Amino acid sequence: MKITGKVFGKFRADINTDEIIPAVYLDTTSDEELARHCMEGIDTEFAQGVQKGNIIVADKNFGCGSSREHAPIAIKACGVSCVIAKSFARIFYRNCINIGLPIFECDQTDKIKEKDILEIDFQTGIIKNLSTDETYSTTLFPEFMQKLVEVGGLMEYVKQKNRL
C-alpha cells in the first residue's frame, strides 16, 4: 500500500503527550472531541488547519511523557495518515501500533519541510519526497508488530488469536 499526503505540522524533538493532548482533555473517550484539541499544547491552530491525509513530521523522541492513549487517538481521529519521526518514545510507539496509527522511524526528517508532498510505501518503508525528489528510508517494524498492524491493531489480534 502506498499513500501520498502533504506535511502539516513539522515539530521539534521531545514532543510530549501533554503537548499532543493537554491533561484537561483526559476526561473524555470521544475521538471527535480529542481530535478537536490535537496538538493544542504546542500549536493551538493545528486542529483547525489539519486535513484528512496530512502527515506529521518530527525530530526525535516524539510522544514522550505520559501513557495517555488519548494522544495517538487525537492524531488519528483528526485525519492524519501517519507520523514520521527520527524516533518515538516507547509507550507512544506501542500505542500507535495497538490502535493502528501508522508511524515511521526515519533519521532524515531534517530534510522534510512543512507542505512537502510525501509518498510512503508501507511495505518497503521508502518515503519519496515529491516536492524535492529525494528518497528516504525508514526502519521497518519487527515481524510481530507488522502482524499487529496488518490485522488492524491489538484488539483484532486478540480476537483472532483467542477466536473471540
Place this chain on the structure above:
Amino acid sequence: MGKTITEKILSAHLGKEVSAGELIEVKVDVALGNDITSPLAIVEFEKLGVKSLFDPDKVVLVLDHFVPNKDVRSAEQCKFVRQFAKKYGVKNFFDVGQMGIEHALLPEQGLVLTGDIIIGADSHTCTYGALGAFSTGVGSTDLAAVWATGEIWLKVPQTIKFVCSGKLNPWVGGKDLILHTIGDIGVDGANYMAMEFTGEVIPKLTMADRFTMSNMAIEAGGKAGIIAPDEITLEYVKPRAKREWRMYSSDSDAEYVESREYDCSQIEPQVAFPHLPSNVKPISQVGQVEIDQAVIGSCTNGRIEDLRLAARVLKGKKVHKDVRLIIIPGTQQIYLQAVKEGLVEIFIEAGGAISTPTCGPCLGGYMGILAKGERCIATTNRNFVGRMGHKESEVYLANPAITAASAIAGRIAPVE
C-alpha cells in the same frame, strides 16, 4: 553468558530462557488502571464481547488523577470505572476514602511484589521496579487486551547499568540521583531500555528513595527502572505480602548495553529547570528564581519519608508570604501517619495547605493550577510546557527538602 534481573524475571514467567531483543507474549501478575486510562480500556474491552476478566484478583483499579472529582466530566468517568469494577468483580478497586496515588498505594497494600510482572496504563508504573519487579507503563488498549487474556506483548529490553558509588551529601536522596541521571543521559537516553540501579549507595537507600528513582525511569524514556531486592526490600515486602514472591538478581556476567558510573559524593541537591526533566542544575548554580507555589506530593515524592523531610525543614518556620505551599500525602495511610507524627500540625502552622491524596496539580488537573507567568517548585516528575497550568507558567522539579526550603525562602533555595 549471564542474565540481567529483567531477563530473569521475564524468563521465569515465560517458562523458558529469553534474552534482550526477543519479542514475547507473557502472563502478568498485576494489571493496573486509573480514572483517566481505564475508561478508554473499558470501551475497548467491552467491544471484544468477553464475559469476564482473565482474573479479577489480578486487576487493580485506582481512582486518583481527578478525584475527589474535580468536575462533572471527571465524576462521569469515575462512575464508569466504578460500575465496571462492580460488574466484573474487581475487589482491588480503590475509591475516595481508601484510594491513594496509585504508585504509592499498590506497594503499600502489598499488591505488587518482588519478582512480579506488572503492567499499568500509567507511565509511572515503572515505580515498582524498586521492589525488584519488572514493571512498565502501557496504554489503554494494552490494558484492555491484558484484561481479556492476562498476557502482554513485550520486547525483552536491553539494560543500562548505573553504578552509584560514594557517600551521599546532606539533603541528597533518590530524587537527586535520578534527576542527575536523567540530566546525564537525556529524556530519551534509555528509550526502550531497562535502567538498573546498582552500586554501594543503593543498598543504603530507603524504599521511598528507591521508589522515587524507579518512578522517574520513564523521564529518561526507560521501559523499567529496576533495583535488585535486598534486606530492606524484604523488610518492606514481608509484612505486606499476601502471596509468594521471588527474588532475582543480575548475574555478574550479564550483558549490559552500557554501564555508567556516578560518584555520588559529587552530587548536590538537583533542580530540573523548565521545560524538561533533563534540564538539571545543582542547587548551588540555580541563581535567583522566585516562586509563587510549592507542591510536595505525587507518585514521585508523596511518601511518609518525603513528608518527614519536608517537616524537618518547615518545623517552626513560616512559608513566604508570596508563596502557596500545597502538601499532598500519597495515600490515606500516609496521611494518617503524618497526622499521628505531628507532621500535619507542622505543615499547617507553617502556613501550608494539606490536600487529600490526588495526582491533582502534577498533571495540571486541579488543586494548584498555575496562572500565566507563575512559577512552581514541585516534588513531581514532569516540568513540560503547561504541565501544571498555563502554557506560560513554569515548573521546577526538586526533592521535598529543597521544595520546603524554597517555600520558606520565596525563591529556589538550599536547606539552611
